[in-house]
Each structure stands twice: as structure tokens, then as C-alpha cells.
Amino acid sequence: MRRILSDNRRTDLTHENLTIVNHPLVQHKLTLMREQTTPTPVFRQLLREISMLLAYEVTRELALTSRRIETPLMEMDAPSLAGKKLALISILRAGNGLLDGVLELVPSARVGFVGLYRDEEKLRPVEYYFKVPGKLRDRLVILVDPMLATGHSAAAAVARVKEAGANNLRFMCLVAAPEGVRVMNRIHPDVQITTAALDIRLNEIGYILPGLGDAGDRMFGTM
Ligand code: URA
Numbered sequence: 001m002r003r004i005l006s007d008n009r010r011t012d013l014t015h016e017n018l019t020i021v022n023h024p025l026v027q028h029k030l031t032l033m034r035e036q037t038t039p040t041p042v043f044r045q046l047l048r049e050i051s052m053l054l055a056y057e058v059t060r061e062l063a064l065t066s067r068r069i070e071t072p073l074m075e076m077d078a079p080s081l082a083g084k085k086l087a088l089i090s091i092l093r094a095g096n097g098l099l100d101g102v103l104e105l106v107p108s109a110r111v112g113f114v115g116l117y118r119d120e121e122k123l124r125p126v127e128y129y130f131k132v133p134g135k136l137r138d139r140l141v142i143l144v145d146p147m148l149a150t151g152h153s154a155a156a157a158v159a160r161v162k163e164a165g166a167n168n169l170r171f172m173c174l175v176a177a178p179e180g181v182r183v184m185n186r187i188h189p190d191v192q193i194t195t196a197a198l199d200i201r202l203n204e205i206g207y208i209l210p211g212l213g214d215a216g217d218r219m220f221g222t223m
Contacts, residue, residue, distance in 0.1 A: 016185065017181075017184070017185050017189065017191070017192055017193055018176070018181055018185075018192075018193045018194075018195065018198065019057060019192065019193070019194045019195070020195055020196070020197065020198055021053065021054055021057050021194060021195070021196055022196075023053060025049075025053060026050055026053050026054070026196045027196070027197075029046045029049055029050045029053075030046075030050060030174065030175075030196045030197055030212075032046055033046045033047065033050075033174075033212050033218075034210065034211070034212045036213065038218075040218065040219065040220070040221040043218050043219055044097065044219050047097045047098065047101065047146070047174070047219060048097070048100050048101040048104070049101065050101070050174060050196060051097070051098040051099075051100070051101025051102050051144070051172075051174075052101040052102070052104060052105045054098075054101075054102075054172055054174075054194055054195075054196060055101065055102040055105045055106065055142075055172070056105065057194055058142055058170050058172050058194045059086070059105075059106065059140075059142075062081055062082075062086070062140065063081070063082040063083055064079045064080065064081060064082055065079075065080055065081075065082035066078060066079055066080060067080045083138065083139075084135060084138040084139045085108050085109055085110050085139065086106060086109050086110070086139055086140040086141070086142060087109065087110045087111070087112060087132065087133045087136060087139045087140070087141045087142070087166070088102055088103065088106075088109045088110070088111050088112070088141075088142050088144060089111075089112040089113070089114060089132060089141060089142070089143045089144070089157070089161055090111070090112070090113050090114070090143075090144050090145075091114050091115075091116070091143060091144065091145035091153065091154065091157050092113055092114065092115040092116075092129060093115075093216050093220070094145060094146050094147065094215040094216040094219065095113075095143075095144045095145045095146070097146060097215065097216075097219040098144040098145070098146055098172065098173075098174070099111065099144055102142070102144065102172075110133035110139070111133070112131055112132030112133055112161075113129060113130075113131050113132075114127070114129065114130055114132075114143075114157040114160060114161065115127065115128045115129030115130070116128070116153045116156055116157060118152075118153070124152075124156075125152055125153045125156040125157075127156075127160065130160060130164075132161060132164050135165075136161065136164055136165040136166040137165040137166065137167060139166070139168070140168050140169075140170070141161060141166040141168060141169045141170070142169075142170045142171075142172055143157055143158060143161065143169065143170070143171050143172070144171075144172045144173070145157075145171075145173055146173055146174040146175065146215040146219075147173060147174065147175055147176075147208055147211070147212075147215050148171070148173040148175070148176040148177060148180035148181065148184065148193065148195065149177050149179070149180050149202055149206050149207070149208050150177075150179060150180055150183065150202065150206055151177075151179060151180030151181070151182070151183030151184045151187075152183065154171060154173075154180065154183075154184055155183055155184055155187040155188060158171065158184070158187075158188050158191055159187070159188075162188075169188075169190070169191045170191065170192050170193075170194065171184065171191050171192070171193045171194070172193075172194045172195075173193065173194075173195045174195065174196050174197070174212075174215070175195065175196065175197045175199055175208055175211055175212060176193065176195040176197070176198050176199065176208075177198075177199055177200075177201060177202050177208045178198065178199075178200075178201060179201065179202050180202075181193060181198065199211055
């Protein structure tokens with residue numbers, strides 16, 4: 001992974017296919033989430049807040065058109081989002097925690113879900129649920145999952161969404177492992193990843209270090 005830091009006034013660090021949003025609010029909230037003493041309701045609220053801030057970055061390049069409006073004082077041509085509504089695809093179950101915040105920012109987005117579990121014998125992700133909005137070809141598609149760990153289920157989910165017609169995709173997560181970023185970059189070099197942190201590595205059972213533990217368990221209180 002090459003680090004491109006051409007302008008040290010930039011607030012985001014950009015690797016080849018990876019944007020690390022290092023805005024102070026994002027970093028502060030992530031630290032609170034990492035702490036093992038943070039209770040479930042606080043964890044969920046922080047996730048919602050961070051996801052809005054990450055969504056701001058992921059949607060930065062949405063196309064604009066203009067439309068004629070009337071302010072109380074005069075008419076003007078005002079900027080307005082162009083094209084089809086964007087599609088948010090949550091990778092179950094932890095993706096739902098990120099989804100809520102993004103939907104708050106972009107309430108008109110269409111929403112889909114991909115459910116995968118890992119077949120421990122074949123060591124491959126197996127799909128158990130798939131429901132996505134129509135006309136994916138014409139939409140910006142943002143897949144959300146808080147933890148990009150091995151990258152195998154993320155890559156499988158992206159492949160499945162591409163099969164359904166998507167060709168303009170982003171992947172948004174909270175914490176990424178270098179292993180997962182490498183897998184995604186190799187299999188889906190066209191997919192830009194946005195994260196709040198690039199952590200050190202995976203442990204022997206696939207958890208991100210230092211990470212924040214099991215994101216799904218922490219947001220739903222199933223520890
Ligand atoms: N999934 C999680 O929830 N946490 C990790 O550290 C890795 C995968």
C-alpha cells in the first residue's frame with residue numbers, strides 16, 4: 001500500500017484505494033468506541049454519529065445539477081443532487097449500525113442487505129440473504145460494514161452486488177485491517193474504501209488489533 005500525502009493540510013490520509021478520515025471528531029468518537037468499558041447504548045450512538053461523518057466523505061463526489069427555485073427574495077439556479085437516488089447496502093448484521101447514520105444524512109437513499117456466513121469447512125462466505133434496490137447500474141452504491149477484517153466477506157458482498165448490476169461502488173467501514181484492504185484492492189481495485197482507522201493487523205482468529213472487539217456484539221449487546 002502506497003501512502004500519498006501530497007498536501008499536509010489535508011484532513012484525510014489517502015492511500016491507493018483507501019481514504020482514512022482523520023477528522024478530530026471522528027478520531028475522538030472512535031477512541032470512545034474502542035474502550036471496552038463503553039456501554040452498548042453509548043457505542044450505538046457514537047456509531048451513528050461517526051457514520052454520518054464518514055458518509056459526508058463518501059458522498060463528496062456525488063454529481064450535482066441545478067434547478068430553479070425561489071427564495072423569499074428572488075429566483076436562483078440552485079445546486080441539487082443529480083441522477084438516481086444512491087443505494088446503501090448493509091452487510092448483515094453489523095452493517096446495520098452504520099446504515100442508520102448514513103440514512104439520517106441521505107434519507108432518500110434506497111437500501112439493500114447482504115447476509116453472508118462463513119462455511120468453516122470450505123472457508124468461504126455463503127450467502128443466506130440478498131435483497132437490493134433495482135436499477136443498481138444507475139446508482140452510486142455504498143456498501144457498509146464497520147469492520148473490514150480479512151476482507152473475504154466484503155469482497156464476496158461486493159462481487160454479488162456487482163452481479164446485480166452495480167458498477168459504481170464504495171465501501172465504508174469504521175476500522176480496517178491491512179489484510180482486508182489488500183484483499184479488497186486485489187479483487188476489486190475499482191472500489192474506493194473509506195474508513196476512520198487503518199489498524200495494525202488481524203489476530204489468529206480474524207479480529208482486528210487493536211480494533212474494538214466484535215462490532216455486532218457491542219452494538220446489539222450480545223456479548
Ligand atoms: N468483525 C468484528 O466485529 N471485529 C473484528 O475485529 C473483526 C471482524
